[in-house]
Amino acid sequence: MNARTQHGFSLIELAIVLVIIGLLVGGGIAALSATTEQTNRAAERQQLRYVREALYGFAMSTGRLPCADSDSPPDGKENYDSGTNACESGANRGALPWVTLGLARRDAWGNPLRYRVDASYADAPAAGTSSSFALDADAALEVYDAAGGSLVADDVPAVVVSYGPQGGQVWTSTGFTCPGSGAGFSADEQENCDDDGNFVATGYRGTATANGRFDDMLTWTSGPVLKARMVDAGRLP
Numbered sequence: 001m002n003a004r005t006q007h008g009f010s011l012i013e014l015a016i017v018l019v020i021i022g023l024l025v026g027g028g029i030a031a032l033s034a035t036t037e038q039t040n041r042a043a044e045r046q047q048l049r050y051v052r053e054a055l056y057g058f059a060m061s062t063g064r065l066p067c068a069d070s071d072s073p074p075d076g077k078e079n080y081d082s083g084t085n086a087c088e089s090g091a092n093r094g095a096l097p098w099v100t101l102g103l104a105r106r107d108a109w110g111n112p113l114r115y116r117v118d119a120s121y122a123d124a125p126a127a128g129t130s131s132s133f134a135l136d137a138d139a140a141l142e143v144y145d146a147a148g149g150s151l152v153a154d155d156v157p158a159v160v161v162s163y164g165p166q167g168g169q170v171w172t173s174t175g176f177t178c179p180g181s182g183a184g185f186s187a188d189e190q191e192n193c194d195d196d197g198n199f200v201a202t203g204y205r206g207t208a209t210a211n212g213r214f215d216d217m218l219t220w221t222s223g224p225v226l227k228a229r230m231v232d233a234g235r236l237p
Contacts, residue, residue, distance in 0.1 A: 037165070040108040041204075041217065044162050047104060048219035051113065051160050054101045055221050060233035063125040064132035065158050065221070066101065068094030068115045072175035076105060085124035092119040093195050094176070096160055111167030113160050114176075116141060116195065121157040121226075130235040133157075139223045143199045146211070147187040152201055155223035159199050161192050164215035186212030 059065050067078040067087035076099030079091035096113040098105050107113055118139040123132045141156040163170045169179050170193055178193035179185045185193075188200040188211065205214040230236040 041164075044108040044164075044217050047107065048160060048162065048217060051096065051101070051103060052219045052221060054103055055158055055160075056226060056229050058101060059121075059221075059226060060229055060235065063130050063230075063235050064123060065117050065121045066097050067091040067119075067122045068117060069097040069100075069112075070094035074112055076100070080122075087117075087119050087122050092117050092122070107162040107167065109162070109165055109167050111163065111171045113162055114170070114193070115158065115160050116197070116199075117158040118156075125235075131230055133227075135227055135231075135237050137223075141197050141199070141220070143201050143218070143220060144191075145200070145202050147191045147198075147200055149200070153220060153222065156220045157223055157226055159218060159220040161199070162217040163189075163193070164217060166215065181212075184213065186214055188212070188214045189216055192216050192218070 055065060067080045068091050069076055070079045070088065070091040070093065071077075074095035076095070076097055078097035078100045079088040079094070080086075081088045093116045094114075096103070096115040098113075105112075118141055120137070121133050121139060125132050139155050139157040141159055142151060143153040143156060143159065144150060145152050166179075166185070166189070169183060169185075170177060176193075178190060178195075180190065181187070184207070186205075188202060191198055191200045199218060199220075200214075200216070201218045202214055205211065207213045227236060
């Protein structure tokens with residue numbers, strides 16, 4: 001009887017198998033990551049639509065836009081001073097007051113939404129009026145297609161920003177901060193956290209682009225639309 005000789009895999013064959021497995025696993029992880037990001041962005045677009053409508057609804061109900069939640073850490077409640085009938089000092093910027101608006105606490109990446117409001121639109125209506133602003137009022141915030149680029153929207157009373165996957169670099173344990181280019185934030189992304197009243201809304205860009213990454217997501221209230229809603233609600237003129 002002839003003895004059977006059993007052959008195992010050679011080291012080269014094992015190496016080839018491991019390389020193939022690594023490529024398959026790596027490709028699967030990349031595909032899963034891309035799918036997760038697409039899902040998060042779709043969910044965030046829907047959330048921002050809800051936020052915009054909630055802001056319009058709040059104004060139609062109260063005659064003003066809400067102040068920001070300027071507490072650190074944020075508690076979800078607007079910082080409104082009932083004594084002065086206006087936002088507390090510095091409360092024209094901060095977290096979106098999700099408790100006040102009855103909205104979800106976090107964005108799709110688990111961070112608060114940034115909120116900036118023209119303070120004159122968040123004051124209580126003056127005596128004898130039912131709106132904090134008039135039909136001929138001009139809001140101070142502006143949205144561009146790039147830092148120093150072309151104007152997309154002016155007369156903007158309020159802007160809401162999600163910083164996407166990088167939100168954890170903005171909302172830190174010590175409070176809100178605006179990372180610089182050294183932290184990988186492009187000039188367009190820095191424009192959305194420097195609180196100068198100018199914002200950027202443009203298409204998604206990955207890191208390997210000439211202008212750097214841009215994955216922020218924004219919504220804003222339109223001055224003309226807000227005024228039209230207030231007219232419909234009987235608060236203007």
